[in-house]
Amino acid sequence: MTYLKINALQKSYGKTRILENFSLELVKGEFLSLLGPSGSGKTTILRCVAGLETPDPQSGDISLDGIKLSGEGTFTPAEKRCLGMVFQSYAVWPHMNVFENVAFPLRTNAKRLSIDAAEIKKRTLDALNLVRLSGYERRYAHELSGGQQQRVALARALAMEPKLLLLDEPLSNLDALLREELGSEIRKLQQSLNLTTIMVTHDQKEALSLSDRIVVLDHGKIEAQGSPELLYSSPPSRFVAEFLSGAQSLKLASGEERLFLPRRWRETDKPSMAGVSGFPPFRIVSRIYLGKEYEYWAENRFFSGNVRFCVREKHDSGPSLQLEYDS
Amino acid sequence: MYWVVILILAVALLGPMAGLFAHVDKAAFIETMQSAQFLKALNITLLSSCGGAVFSLIIAILLARSFATHEWKLKRLQRLIILIPYLVPNFILATAYVIAWNPVTGLLNGVMPFPSRLYGLYGMTIVFGIAHAPLAFLLLEDKFKRIDNSLREAAKLSGANQTTILAKIELPLLKPTILSAFGLCFALNISAFAIPAWIGAPERAYTLTYKIYQVLQVGGSDGLPRASVFSIVLFLLSIPPLLVTGWIQRREQMFTTLSGKAAKTGGESWSKRGFMLFQIFFWVTQTFFWIAPLLCLAASTLVKPGCLQTSGISCFNDMSLKSYSYVLFDLSETHAAFWGSIVYGTLSAAIIMFVAVTTIICFSNRPLHLKTAEWLFSLPVATPGAIIALGLIVSCSGKYGLNIYNTPYIAVAAYVIKHINLAFQPLRTGYATVSRSIFEAARISGASPARVWRDIMLPILRPEVLGGFFLVLIPILGELTMSIFLTSPSFKSIGTVLFDLQDYADQSSAAALSIVLVILVLATNKLAHFLSKGKLGY
Numbered sequence: 001m002t003y004l005k006i007n008a009l010q011k012s013y014g015k016t017r018i019l020e021n022f023s024l025e026l027v028k029g030e031f032l033s034l035l036g037p038s039g040s041g042k043t044t045i046l047r048c049v050a051g052l053e054t055p056d057p058q059s060g061d062i063s064l065d066g067i068k069l070s071g072e073g074t075f076t077p078a079e080k081r082c083l084g085m086v087f088q089s090y091a092v093w094p095h096m097n098v099f100e101n102v103a104f105p106l107r108t109n110a111k112r113l114s115i116d117a118a119e120i121k122k123r124t125l126d127a128l129n130l131v132r133l134s135g136y137e138r139r140y141a142h143e144l145s146g147g148q149q150q151r152v153a154l155a156r157a158l159a160m161e162p163k164l165l166l167l168d169e170p171l172s173n174l175d176a177l178l179r180e181e182l183g184s185e186i187r188k189l190q191q192s193l194n195l196t197t198i199m200v201t202h203d204q205k206e207a208l209s210l211s212d213r214i215v216v217l218d219h220g221k222i223e224a225q226g227s228p229e230l231l232y233s234s235p236p237s238r239f240v241a242e243f244l245s246g247a248q249s250l251k252l253a254s255g256e257e258r259l260f261l262p263r264r265w266r267e268t269d270k271p272s273m274a275g276v277s278g279f280p281p282f283r284i285v286s287r288i289y290l291g292k293e294y295e296y297w298a299e300n301r302f303f304s305g306n307v308r309f310c311v312r313e314k315h316d317s318g319p320s321l322q323l324e325y326d327s
Numbered sequence: 328m329y330w331v332v333i334l335i336l337a338v339a340l341l342g343p344m345a346g347l348f349a350h351v352d353k354a355a356f357i358e359t360m361q362s363a364q365f366l367k368a369l370n371i372t373l374l375s376s377c378g379g380a381v382f383s384l385i386i387a388i389l390l391a392r393s394f395a396t397h398e399w400k401l402k403r404l405q406r407l408i409i410l411i412p413y414l415v416p417n418f419i420l421a422t423a424y425v426i427a428w429n430p431v432t433g434l435l436n437g438v439m440p441f442p443s444r445l446y447g448l449y450g451m452t453i454v455f456g457i458a459h460a461p462l463a464f465l466l467l468e469d470k471f472k473r474i475d476n477s478l479r480e481a482a483k484l485s486g487a488n489q490t491t492i493l494a495k496i497e498l499p500l501l502k503p504t505i506l507s508a509f510g511l512c513f514a515l516n517i518s519a520f521a522i523p524a525w526i527g528a529p530e531r532a533y534t535l536t537y538k539i540y541q542v543l544q545v546g547g548s549d550g551l552p553r554a555s556v557f558s559i560v561l562f563l564l565s566i567p568p569l570l571v572t573g574w575i576q577r578r579e580q581m582f583t584t585l586s587g588k589a590a591k592t593g594g595e596s597w598s599k600r601g602f603m604l605f606q607i608f609f610w611v612t613q614t615f616f617w618i619a620p621l622l623c624l625a626a627s628t629l630v631k632p633g634c635l636q637t638s639g640i641s642c643f644n645d646m647s648l649k650s651y652s653y654v655l656f657d658l659s660e661t662h663a664a665f666w667g668s669i670v671y672g673t674l675s676a677a678i679i680m681f682v683a684v685t686t687i688i689c690f691s692n693r694p695l696h697l698k699t700a701e702w703l704f705s706l707p708v709a710t711p712g713a714i715i716a717l718g719l720i721v722s723c724s725g726k727y728g729l730n731i732y733n734t735p736y737i738a739v740a741a742y743v744i745k746h747i748n749l750a751f752q753p754l755r756t757g758y759a760t761v762s763r764s765i766f767e768a769a770r771i772s773g774a775s776p777a778r779v780w781r782d783i784m785l786p787i788l789r790p791e792v793l794g795g796f797f798l799v800l801i802p803i804l805g806e807l808t809m810s811i812f813l814t815s816p817s818f819k820s821i822g823t824v825l826f827d828l829q830d831y832a833d834q835s836s837a838a839a840l841s842i843v844l845v846i847l848v849l850a851t852n853k854l855a856h857f858l859s860k861g862k863l864g865y
Contacts, residue, residue: 050480050484051483051484052480052483052484054596077483078480078483078484079483079484079485079486079487079488080486081484082486083484084484085480085481085484087477087480087481088477089475089477091475091477091478091480091481093478093481093482093496093500094500095499095500095502096499104482104485104487104495105484105485105486108482108485108486108487108491109485109486112486153481156481156485157484160485160486
């Protein structure tokens with residue numbers, strides 16, 4: 001059953017139209033990632049859902065759990081929507097300590113939630129425990145690392161048990177290791193709390209590893225949507241293939257243009273006659289070490305441009321290499 | 328060698344004040360401190376200065392938040408309107424208030440009454456608040472703009488309404504700025520002369536600054552010693568706000584308002600009702616603060632003295648520019664005043680720019696020296712003008728081998744000491760933004776340090792140098808607090824002549840001279856803005 005419904009959302013800044021009849025539905029407990037390049041409108045969608053942006057007057061509506069948030073003259077302000085949001089810049093209030101930061105939404109909503117000071121304290125400590133920050137209650141933002149600050153922001157967003165969790169590039173300010181660690185923690189929490197979540201990201205790896213469903217956006221429109229596995233293995237369009245899977249579009253000698261995934265190239269002993277059919281040997285032009293594998297750029301007279309492929313073996317530039325493509 | 332330069336700067340800037348403090352006699356100090364006159368003046372100074380600073384802050388917070396977080400069509404114009412009382416010298420604002428609301432003949436008494444009696448403690452407090460609110464507005468507007476929008480948005484999503492966001496998020500984050508603004512307004516209020524003289528004195532609400540002037544006027548053998556005691560107390564009053572601001576700024580990490588890499592600022596949209604309410608608040612306050620009083624001032628220059636009070640607007644049938652022709656061409660004091668303010672003001676500004684530029688060049692590779700010089704330049708800013716003036720009188724009257732008392736050069740010295748920081752700060756900021764590689768690229772190209780400064784650095788800093796020159800000229804043209812103590816047969820300023828005209832109850836001439844000065848100051852401000860390519864002035 002649909003939990004969040006965005007119907008024909010429109011948003012413009014001045015004369016620039018950012019979103020045009022954008023529609024999307026989420027079911028309860030789903031983790032959805034909005035993935036797209038800069039300027040694709042993903043943050044605007046998130047902010048419209050949050051109530052931080054007002055959709056255009058002629059826009060359709062947004063409803064959550066059957067309650068209309070915006071559209072047809074209705075607009076519920078952000079403070080009344082009961083949503084949790086984690087910002088890219090953490091947005092941890094520097095003049096409040098960790099406890100006060102997390103308790104703030106509970107205090108402002110104390111009447112609505114009918115909770116007293118003891119309950120606020122309990123819920124705050126529970127939220128901090130959830131993000132593994134127990135014992136940090138008295139610390140201020142400047143006494144915390146980036147990862148810890150983002151945990152505070154997460155605890156604050158979770159504290160009042162939001163109807164929807166919104167994540168605006170929550171991991172992009174963190175280093176690679178911390179990003180993986182906090183990413184999997186967010187996913188675990190989201191699953192254990194059965195919390196419907198929308199994450200905005202431009203990081204394909206993040207979207208693939210955390211989401212139930214990915215929506216790929218380009219210029220304010222849905223380019224494709226589906227499970228990470230489906231979109232990665234069978235990208236429905238060239239844009240999705242290039243953006244999500246890092247596919248390379250190559251022109252064959254015949255003039256035909258085809259997409260190639262760098263990791264589907266294999267070394268072979270067989271001379272030519274494999275995959276796409278009969279490649280002459282490749283001549284390696286450059287090599288980059290990526291940790292688990294090497295990325296190569298190689299020349300082949302069968303293609304008009306250099307071919308990119310990834311294999312585990314190390315080869316020196318120059319000599320010929322026989323490759324096949326596993327299509 | 329470089330420390331010798333610092334020592335010379337220290338002696339030149341702080342020597343007069345040290346001389347004043349050395350001059351104080353212990354017995355006179357104790358006797359003056361215990362006098363009822365002193366205690367009353369201290370009380371009035373504290374009440375009016377604190378009250379005025381709080382009033383300035385309330386106005387500034389309400390306006391600054393709206394200006395920093397919203398966009399609308401006439402915003403630039405309305406911002407300039409807020410800043411007018413800051414650009415207009417205090418004694419002109421005070422003159423306008425006297426014409427508009429003096430209890431007997433005030434032109435606006437019937438139409439738009441002043442909230443209290445104009446003369447006396449309450450009136451003085453309100454006028455202090457209005458006069459220095461633009462300065463607090465400038466400080467707060469900048470900081471409100473620097474608050475990362477996601478800090479507000481996070482609060483909004485946590486259920487906070489606009490009032491809660493202001494009270495629980497924005498104001499606590501701006502605590503250091505609010506305290507700095509309070510300290511600055513308080514320091515300006517305690518050292519002000521014009522407003523106490525025009526608004527407080529008629530009701531015998533004497534502040535310490537006015538008492539210093541009074542005891543010097545009365546003279547006698549104990550005139551200067553008693554004035555020195557008042558000065559020391561005034562100096563001591565100016566220290567606590569600086570200490571509190573310094574203490575809170577050391578904990579600035581707790582008040583960092585920009586966070587993360589995606590910090591965004593501004594951009595809230597008005598609701599129709601909110602916009603209407605704000606516009607009403609804006610125009611009502613600004614009309615009351617300066618538009619109506621300055622219009623009264625301008626109107627009174629065009630008609631016969633006292634006519635508006637008796638015959639109302641029918642006076643304009645007989646409108647003339649006689650008062651302008653009188654003050655500009657017939658009144659000999661005006662000629663002397665313009666000569667004093669413009670010639671010696673220009674000389675002071677030139678000296679200020681020379682010292683500021685030389686300091687930057689000398690210490691460009693010596694951060695510690697530069698920081699010390701900056702600190703030395705900033706000290707006189709918080710020091711009340713009366714103390715600098717009295718210090719110069721005590722130190723430069725021949726006692727230490729230098730006698731420039733009763734010459735215009737003592738006023739030049741006072742202007743340089745008081746206003747050098749105003750020119751130095753933009754220059755220092757401008758210099759800090761020039762990449763070190765610019766200097767180094769020129770050195771590698773074969774230029775000597777002197778050549779690099781002549782051909783590369785000074786041309787880059789030209790907007791700050793030219794704009795800074797006119798920027799310091801603005802407060803010098805409208806200076807009264809120090810000039811009133813340093814005026815002599817060979818030196819008069821526009822401020823002192825206006826004070827005399829006010830004293831002789833020649834309100835029409837005073838108003839005409841005020842309008843001429845307002846035009847001069849606004850033109851100088853525009854010139855500073857133009858020459859600094861928009862970096863300085865408004």
